[in-house]
Amino acid sequence: MANQVKRVDPHIERIKRNRLHPRHLELTATAISMGPNGVIRKDPHKIGFMGPNGIKRIDRANLNQASGSSVNQMQIEEQKPKHIIESPTRYIVVLPDLAAGRLSSHDKDVLGYAHSLANENTAVIAIAFGEHKETGWQDAGVDRLLELNDDIYQGFSPEARIQALVQIEQSLDVAHFLFPDSIDGGADLGRRFAAELDSRPVTHGWKPLEDSIICRASAGTQDLTKTLSKVMLLDAEVADPIDETQHAASTLDELELAVSAKALINDLGMLAVNPADISLSVAPFILSGGNGIRDWDTFHQAASVLGATEGASRVAVDDGFMPRHRQVGASGIWVSARVYIAVGISGAVQHLQGISQVDKVIAINTNTKCDMIKRADLSIIADSTDILNALVELVQAQEISEGESHAA
Amino acid sequence: MPLSQLTTHTLLSLGKHPLSGRTRRAEQDAKAFELAAKLGQCLGLHAGNYQDADALKSFAGMSIAPVCILEIEQSADPVAALSAYFKQTKSDIILTGSQAERGESSGMLPYLLAKSLDLPVINQVCEVEQTEAGLNITQALPRGARRAISVKPPCILIIDESAPEARQTAYGAAMRAEVGKLQGYNETDTDAASFNFEDASKKPKRMKKIKAKTAADRFKAATVSQAKGGQVIEPKTSQEGAEAILKLLKEEGLVKTN
Incomplete structure (x- = not known):
């Protein structure tokens, strides 16, 4: 609406002028205001925060405000020519x-x-x-x-x-x-x-x-x-x-295409591939285990139920739980999976290098401070065996319910 | 049609060792020849100069099938020669590699041949199986996926890297082998005459562009690491944690949604 009338509340204006009014501070505490000549003024006494040494700091680059920066990015996207x-x-x-x-x-x-x-x-x-x-x-x-x-x-x-x-x-x-x-x-x-x-x-x-x-x-x-x-x-x-x-x-809808369905090449659909046969470097979905795994049987069961290719960290390979050709990382295989589940892997630099091409990382770990959690898109802070067991049960229950619905 | 009655041709080309530059058998064509060994009567065919017969003997040393050179001039187009050959000699299956190791290496030959002979062409083939209705073909897709395709011969099949490894070539058998010679049809490839090949220059690494408009943004881009903190869940029950994982897997389409 172009002819929107700006309305002034005379009560509030009066309070703003009266410095002794109890609501005066609340209504005038605007750090950024327009000065008498139309210039935007920032009041340095009203912006900023107390630093760790008791010195007042003004965060001009918005370094500490995660939400503030995302708002800025949104505005930039809207402003694209x-x-x-x-x-x-x-x-x-x-x-x-x-x-x-x-x-x-x-x-x-x-x-x-x-x-x-x-x-x-x-x-x-x-x-x-x-x-x-x-x-x-x-x-x-x-x-x-x-x-x-x-x-x-x-x-x-x-x-x-x-x-x-x-x-x-x-x-x-x-x-x-x-x-x-x-x-x-x-x-x-x-x-x-x-x-x-x-x-x-x-x-x-x-x-x-x-x-x-x-x-x-x-x-x-x-x-x-x-x-x-x-x-x-x-x-x-x-x-x-x-x-x-x-x-x-x-x-683009002004086109009318007349394509005949006759074809010499018939697509019979995708074939089921055993995930263990897919080369680790190209596998789309990897379940990788590390030092935090106590129960390797559960790990193997989870990999087969989820249909994931198995990987391992260097420690798990050195300890003999997984073969050497399953090692992910700088001295093993550089993977390019779409989803990588790191179970009980704390995330050594060499391992994180090996998964740098991965789209989505899910970490299951008990240590909230580990580097893998900083890299991961989703982190679950819990014992790996419990989570894997619950995951296997969920997927199996879903398959059973699907089977019943197909039968019915 | 039983297996033995299918006639197969494998198109062979000269390879080039990537480091030494020495002439060798083209690796993909060797894989195609290996696959042809399972498909009955076969001939290895090379369109080019008969002087290359010694290099082609390494294909003969695989002891799969005889090797023959369709002799054409240096400037002639091999597609025209092969097309003329296959119009006279019927072949049920033509196997090729996906691109040559020398020359333009555009990978167009099987497609141009298919167009001129009006045959279906299937790429990235890693397995071929004979059935009563025709051929069952396994196509290798990226990320280890496989697709089944059926086609009736005659057809052209382009071999994928993931096809079974070719057998070694035996030196003695290769030296004893005779390479056949056929006169090919010459049609000059005028475009190719003007090609000027240079050694491949290194591709530059793509730099990260910083598109900050203000000084504060530039300062931030230079100092703050782009750490994108993911979602961290401390589940009360393991069920809750498993559900969060399963939700993400379903979004990515890795676990079927019901």
């Missing part, structure tokens, strides 16, 4: 992998590169095949979003995806199709599409130049400069991700 393209004449299409349903850092780098190729009339389209969980399209630099999650695009469906891309290529003025050159799917789809269009693609592009890009060749041992092509497959860190602008990410 908007990057809006009303009527684009040209498009750049990015096909993110969406590994685990979210934009990976590789996907974001490719989106960043797309914007380095774009001009003021170019919109960056992201095409999301299949189901996904991503919500941060606007902040990642997506101007238009096309979500294709019909049944024919689910799982491994290269033929349907290529049909859709070819139709998009025919109906829009697309300058480049950018794919992350990764084993999560981009490398395969991009090469299929390049073969379909019969255009020589940029592959393993890693260093953009003005009108060309340096690509890795000879299995990564040589460099080759190629001119920009219609289809480009790009390595990670090809460009910086977008993080200073907010994009529209509006739905």
Whole structure:
């Protein structure tokens, strides 16, 4: 409301003027106020706190106020300048992998590169095949979003995806199709599409130049400069991700795609894999045990019930409870799991180095001061055997109830 | 169709040792050859110069199948030669590695071949099994996951790193082996003639960017460690602690939600 009238309470104004009034201090204790000339004034007597030596301190950098800093960050996010393209004449299409349903850092780098190729009339389209969980399209630099999650695009469906891309290529003025050159799917789809269009693609592009890009060749041992092509497959860190602008990410719905469901390749679904067979360095879910474990049988049972790959700290391996090839850390294996449960591991520096790539760490420990708890996203302060037993019971109870519901 | 009646071709290329630079068998192609050994009648095929026959003998030394060179000129496109060959000689399965160890190494060959022969192509194959309906293929996905795929031959299969290890090559058998010779179709690859290869330069490490706008923010970024304290729970019962863990595992999709 533009014509909002500022109302003044005359009683409060009177109290503010009367220094002898009992409520005077309460109403005037504002550290920051506007001076008579419209300048913001800070009263140094009213801000700050008492330091440990009895000296008054003013925390100008907000170092000690966790909540205060988060408020500042929120404001910065809101203030991001908007990057809006009303009527684009040209498009750049990015096909993110969406590994685990979210934009990976590789996907974001490719989106960043797309914007380095774009001009003021170019919109960056992201095409999301299949189901996904991503919500941060606007902040990642997506101007238009096309979500294709019909049944024919689910799982491994290269033929349907290529049909859709070819139709998009025919109906829009697309300058480049950018794919992350990764084993999560981009490398395969991009090469299929390049073969379909019969255009020589940029592959393993890693260093953009003005009108060309340096690509890795000879299995990564040589460099080759190629001119920009219609289809480009790009390595990670090809460009910086977008993080200073907010994009529209509006739905692109003027397209009508006619994709036939006929396919020569049939996806029969995912196979059950024994977690113990997965190499520790690539395992997605690791249950790792250390010196704090008293009952190793419970630990092994928990790993098999949860479907986790087993890992161990150096102490557990030295003591002979786990084999050497299960050791996680600087002298063992560097893991890259999505979730890592550290049971009874205090977190030596070497061990924390080994888990630096892990997304989420859960610590179960009795010592609240240990380094692992500082690293962990969730810490449970309790005896490891009790927690693991309770976890096994919970998961088994859930499986039984599921089995009953299926039977009924 | 019983196993023995399937005809398989494995596309072989010359490898390059990453440190010494010495010519060797390409490791992925050796894995593809190993997989082909289980699929009945097979031929190892290399499109290139017959002068490389000595280097290709290490494939013959695996004693799986005969090795043959489809001879083309230095500047010719191997895709065109292979495509012309497979239009005359039918093959049920064509096995390849995912990228060459020399040259452009774009990994496009199997896809271009599939396009010109109009065949389905499947990548990251680690196991192949013959069934009555066709082939059951296990595809290796990142993080140790596996996917089952069925396809009817003829098809092109691209081998994954996680396929079974190739057997060693026997020196004596390799030296005794004869490498066959076929005349290939020559079509000049004009783009490739202008390629200028240089030694790979080192990728720079990405620096952390500090985007502080005020002096206070810069000071804070320089002094305060980015310690993000996680949630700490001191559960009253072990049940409570286990539920907190299970909640996080369900959010990450590692334990099924009911």
